[in-house]
Amino acid sequence: MGSRGAPHTTNRFAPLLAxxxxxxxxxxxxxxxxxxxxxxxxxxxxLGSTVDRHTxxxxxxxxxxxEAAPPPGLVECVPTFTTLVIYYDPLVVAYHAFAxxxxxxxxxxxxxxxxxxxxxxxxxxYGGPFGxxxxxxxxxxxxxIEEVVALHTEPxxxxxxxxxxxxxxxxxxxxxxxxxPRRNSPRLKVAAGSVGIAGEQTGIYPFETPGGWQLIGRxxxxxxxxERNPPTLLQPGDLVRFRPITAEEYNxxxxxxx
Amino acid sequence: MSLHVLxxxxxxxxxxxxxxxxxxxxxxxxxxxxxxxxxVANLLVGNDSGEAALEITLLGPTLQFQxxxxxxxxxGDLAPAINGIPLPQQRPVQLVAGSVLSFGSARGGCRAYxxxxxxxxxxxVIGSRSTxxxxxxGGHQGRALRAGDVLPLRGTCPSPPxxxxxxxxxxxxxxxSAGLRRDYAVPVTVRVVCGPxxxxxxxxxxxxxxxxxxxxxxxxxxxxxxxxxxxxxxCNYREMLSRGVSCGMVQVPPTGCPLVLMADCATTxxxxxxxxxxxxxxxxxxxLKPGDTLQFQEVPLEEAHALYRRQEGELERxxxxxRFKREEWK
Numbered sequence: 303m304g305s306r307g308a309p310h311t312t313n314r315f316a317p318l319l320a321x322x323x324x325x326x327x328x329x330x331x332x333x334x335x336x337x338x339x340x341x342x343x344x345x346x347x348x349l350g351s352t353v354d355r356h357t358x359x360x361x362x363x364x365x366x367x368x369e370a371a372p373p374p375g376l377v378e379c380v381p382t383f384t385t386l387v388i389y390y391d392p393l394v395v396a397y398h399a400f401a402x403x404x405x406x407x408x409x410x411x412x413x414x415x416x417x418x419x420x421x422x423x424x425x426x427x428y429g430g431p432f433g434x435x436x437x438x439x440x441x442x443x444x445x446x447i448e449e450v451v452a453l454h455t456e457p458x459x460x461x462x463x464x465x466x467x468x469x470x471x472x473x474x475x476x477x478x479x480x481x482x483p484r485r486n487s488p489r490l491k492v493a494a495g496s497v498g499i500a501g502e503q504t505g506i507y508p509f510e511t512p513g514g515w516q517l518i519g520r521x522x523x524x525x526x527x528x529e530r531n532p533p534t535l536l537q538p539g540d541l542v543r544f545r546p547i548t549a550e551e552y553n554x555x556x557x558x559x560x
Numbered sequence: 561m562s563l564h565v566l567x568x569x570x571x572x573x574x575x576x577x578x579x580x581x582x583x584x585x586x587x588x589x590x591x592x593x594x595x596x597x598x599x600v601a602n603l604l605v606g607n608d609s610g611e612a613a614l615e616i617t618l619l620g621p622t623l624q625f626q627x628x629x630x631x632x633x634x635x636g637d638l639a640p641a642i643n644g645i646p647l648p649q650q651r652p653v654q655l656v657a658g659s660v661l662s663f664g665s666a667r668g669g670c671r672a673y674x675x676x677x678x679x680x681x682x683x684x685v686i687g688s689r690s691t692x693x694x695x696x697x698g699g700h701q702g703r704a705l706r707a708g709d710v711l712p713l714r715g716t717c718p719s720p721p722x723x724x725x726x727x728x729x730x731x732x733x734x735x736x737s738a739g740l741r742r743d744y745a746v747p748v749t750v751r752v753v754c755g756p757x758x759x760x761x762x763x764x765x766x767x768x769x770x771x772x773x774x775x776x777x778x779x780x781x782x783x784x785x786x787x788x789x790x791x792x793x794x795c796n797y798r799e800m801l802s803r804g805v806s807c808g809m810v811q812v813p814p815t816g817c818p819l820v821l822m823a824d825c826a827t828t829x830x831x832x833x834x835x836x837x838x839x840x841x842x843x844x845x846x847x848l849k850p851g852d853t854l855q856f857q858e859v860p861l862e863e864a865h866a867l868y869r870r871q872e873g874e875l876e877r878x879x880x881x882x883r884f885k886r887e888e889w890k
Contacts, residue, residue: 380828382803468588508695
């Protein structure tokens with residue numbers, strides 16, 4: 303029975319707001335959050351509104367809490383920048399019961415120290431045929447090419463989440479001096495391993511796809527290998543550092559990895 | 561023993577029910593666009609409902625069976641025929657070695673599923689035999705079928721699982737068929753639940769989501785369908801951070817024309833999520849092609865879940881009924 307003509311209200315389920323009793327004493331635990339239904343088979347735990355490391359740790363703590371004692375009906379957890387999406391099976395559990403189960407876990411009293419991050423070094427050959435847009439980026443940012451490379455390789459980037467395509471890392475920490483809009487027209491083919499900039503983000507294409515990012519370099523490391531376990535090189539929470547290499551080193555590494 | 565691909569058809573891929581559990585790695589669930597049709601076809605031939613089958617799109621392939629086989633074709637009516645004899649759909653059919661399956665012009669819907677008893681002897685990748693075309697893995701070498709391909713069928717020549725009298729030519733088929741099938745006639749009403757960003761639409765657009773007709777444009781594929789209609793507007797459009805999305809979600813980008821995400825959609829996206837097509841109506845979406853029109857109808861979440869549970873009950877009853885028939889025949 304449709305409800306056309308009736309006033310539409312989204313908040314048929316008012317978000318469950320909860321204050322964790324440990325919110326004050328442990329910075330990782332979400333002091334407050336909202337749970338909203340997300341479509342038919344998921345709910346969304348909203349833990350923040352901006353991309354920052356504090357919000358990242360809140361999302362990571364929530365994942366750990368939920369996965370330590372998965373409520374009945376849980377299918378999988380997907381962390382994003384500011385939310386945790388949790389998929390459930392409606393054959394096993396109804397929305398309200400599942401949301402309450404999740405809320406109880408998030409209000410739990412266990413301590414969740416931040417997981418020690420892995421630091422992953424990604425060798426990148428900058429410029430030349432591997433980074434066709436490097437000169438354009440340098441000019442747009444008013445920098446010499448060497449400065450672009452220095453600014454790009456200096457930070458330890460945080461992998462906030464994976465998405466967009468399998469294995470693609472959303473990295474936080476790009477220097478604002480390197481921000482640059484996407485290309486006006488995307489390339490039909492971007493080579494696997496390409497390192498690019500779009501807006502204020504930097505990322506690495508795991509495999510060949512069309513793409514509109516400004517390409518500044520390429521890594522021979524495979525970011526996604528479906529036959530391996532785990533299939534992705536990076537996980538949310540990893541810290542990434544880019545290391546500049548020469549074309550010769552690139553070719554040598556690429557051959558070794560074949 | 562195998563299945564030879566004489567002609568590949570427009571887009572024929574191996575699909576099953578996908579690979580849930582890896583979305584946090586950016587790996588979509590994927591799998592059959594019309595999961596109901598795939599499951600019914602599998603049950604009819606005695607497979608687990610999630611066994612790998614061929615998803616056939618619009619213009620079907622020409623396939624030759626190198627051994628006897630029990631098959632079933634479900635989903636859209638793409639005019640299948642064996643050695644020129646029209647193949648009854650929604651039924652298990654017994655064929656002899658050398659039989660050639662071909663398809664004609666689509667008469668309703670655009671995706672059909674071919675299940676073979678025993679399934680296909682292909683490796684699983686990340687827990688599934690579904691083909692994920694964008695990253696070229698899974699199924700048959702991570703790609704659509706081509707002329708000359710040979711697909712291994714699992715197991716040896718099956719004897720008919722049911723009483724299957726002669727149908728026509730060398731074909732044997734029972735007199736009964738599975739009634740569990742959606743009506744794919746267009747225009748279609750697709751039921752949705754509202755999404756978290758539905759209220760960000762300005763009031764007139766909130767109504768128009770459910771009152772206006774949308775047309776499927778030619779930008780439609782396994783990742784999603786772009787719809788055309790009077791553009792929807794937001795109170796105050798703001799770019800969102802990438803958030804979780806999944807199959808069936810209706811996103812509205814700044815253009816105001818909705819995008820319905822389908823089986824191979826990305827796991828995250830930045831456009832407002834105004835609704836999600838309910839699971840039992842995804843088969844209706846899966847059977848739409850460019851030029852078809854649809855309307856959305858809102859249902860409460862409890863109703864969506866009740867419909868889903870009812871459909872699962874119907875599938876269980878079908879599976880049970882078929883098992884009894886097999887026992888009777890033994």
